[in-house]
Amino acid sequence: MNPAPALLALGLAAVWxxxxxxxxxxxxxxxxxxxxxxGRSRRVRTRVRFxxxxxxxxxxxxxxAIAPGQRARSLRGFGWGWVRFEVDSTIEPQSRGVHPLARxxxxxxxxxGLFERExxxxxxxxxxxxxxxxxxxxxxxxxxxxxxEGPEARGVGLEDATRYRGVRExxxxxxxxxxxxxxxxxxxxxxxxxFAPVRATGVWVYVDTVEAQEVFVDHMAELTASLALALSxxxxxxxxxxxxxxxxxxxxxxxxxxxxxxLAxxxxxxAAxxxxxxxxxxxxxxxxxxxxxxxxxxxxRARTRAAxxxxxxxxxxxxxRPGEKGRPVWGRTEGMQRLERRRELLAAAGVRxxxxxxxxxxxxx
Numbered sequence: 279m280n281p282a283p284a285l286l287a288l289g290l291a292a293v294w295x296x297x298x299x300x301x302x303x304x305x306x307x308x309x310x311x312x313x314x315x316x317g318r319s320r321r322v323r324t325r326v327r328f329x330x331x332x333x334x335x336x337x338x339x340x341x342x343a344i345a346p347g348q349r350a351r352s353l354r355g356f357g358w359g360w361v362r363f364e365v366d367s368t369i370e371p372q373s374r375g376v377h378p379l380a381r382x383x384x385x386x387x388x389x390x391g392l393f394e395r396e397x398x399x400x401x402x403x404x405x406x407x408x409x410x411x412x413x414x415x416x417x418x419x420x421x422x423x424x425x426x427e428g429p430e431a432r433g434v435g436l437e438d439a440t441r442y443r444g445v446r447e448x449x450x451x452x453x454x455x456x457x458x459x460x461x462x463x464x465x466x467x468x469x470x471x472x473f474a475p476v477r478a479t480g481v482w483v484y485v486d487t488v489e490a491q492e493v494f495v496d497h498m499a500e501l502t503a504s505l506a507l508a509l510s511x512x513x514x515x516x517x518x519x520x521x522x523x524x525x526x527x528x529x530x531x532x533x534x535x536x537x538x539x540x541l542a543x544x545x546x547x548x549a550a551x552x553x554x555x556x557x558x559x560x561x562x563x564x565x566x567x568x569x570x571x572x573x574x575x576x577x578x579r580a581r582t583r584a585a586x587x588x589x590x591x592x593x594x595x596x597x598x599r600p601g602e603k604g605r606p607v608w609g610r611t612e613g614m615q616r617l618e619r620r621r622e623l624l625a626a627a628g629v630r631x632x633x634x635x636x637x638x639x640x641x642x643x
Contacts, residue, residue, distance in 0.1 A: 304328070304401045305324060305400075309406055313407035313535065313538065313542065314409060315412070317370060320368070320369050320371070321367075322368070325364050326399070328360075329359065330357050335354070339385070340352070340365075342380065348369050373408060374542055375408055382399060384398075410541050411503075416642070420479060420561045448467075448468035456470040481563065482518070484519040486521070487520055488547045488549070501565065502537075506534060515528055515529045516528070519554055523540075553575075556584050557583070567591070568611070574624070589630070592636075594608065600639075617631060
């Protein structure tokens with residue numbers, strides 16, 4: 279009896295069993311930076327590690343993913359035992375949101391080219407967080423409060439008499455009690471004391487995403503991000519609220535980064551929500567598309583705690599971005615008719631209302 283066929287079958291079986299155990303491996307993906315505005319280049323590093331119990335060919339593949347801007351690629355090799363390698367690539371995601379990268383796949387083939395199978399890799403695909411884009415924003419006329427712990431502000435603010443900055447020349451409108459007589463006598467010109475301006479007021483933005491269109495959510499994310507950046511640069515605390523969640527007003531780069539990440543994850547909501555009461559003393563800006571009754575009532579309730587309330591409606595769901603030309607404008611929606619009927623009541627309660635059509639820019643003045 280010829281033992282060759284039996285030995286060959288036994289060898290092939292051993293190879294098959296060996297390849298069937300090649301799943302002992304995993305991958306890890308790292309995106310740098312993990313969060314940034316659209317269009318910015320980011321580095322993706324994929325670390326792969328797997329075990330081949332028998333000599334075999336391997337093929338590593340990554341499918342492309344449109345949203346994060348990931349390109350398809352593959353690597354091939356031959357190995358035995360533990361195989362480790364790293365793959366670097368560059369992506370440029372564009373659209374706001376949180377986009378998962380494609381999961382890599384590993385295929386192994388025996389040295390004779392008879393068998394090939396996929397070897398699953400343990401691990402989770404990394405996420406790419408794309409912040410909304412920003413542009414120079416016109417700030418509304420905010421109600422400012424003077425608190426000793428407030429940061430000094432550039433530009434407009436309330437002067438803190440405990441923060442003496444020096445003297446300057448008199449300008450019409452300066453109070454006579456601020457005249458610095460010694461400096462006036464020394465220079466021969468009328469001089470007054472100057473104090474550092476401070477802003478301690480917070481701004482809280484509520485985005486009503488209930489049954490909103492995707493375009494509305496994108497535009498409101500960009501508007502909120504632009505306002506937040508401009509306010510943060512002036513040392514003001516900025517917070518965010520949406521149906522089912524909130525971020526309290528805070529200052530600093532960390533707080534701004536958390537707000538931008540939350541805006542990247544902002545999506546239309548299905549269940550009706552109640553506008554939460556804002557922290558006491560803040561300026562509240564409510565952004566809505568449909569202006570439902572619960573939002574109008576919430577703005578009225580919020581006025582009892584907020585220093586100032588702005589209710590801004592976008593019936594078309596969008597507005598003119600900087601550099602854009604006019605867009606179509608349709609008739610008045612039910613929500614806009616409701617808002618117009620209650621505008622006098624809102625104004626009497628101290629709620630400033632604005633309607634921004636699709637062919638208009640945002641101006642809260």
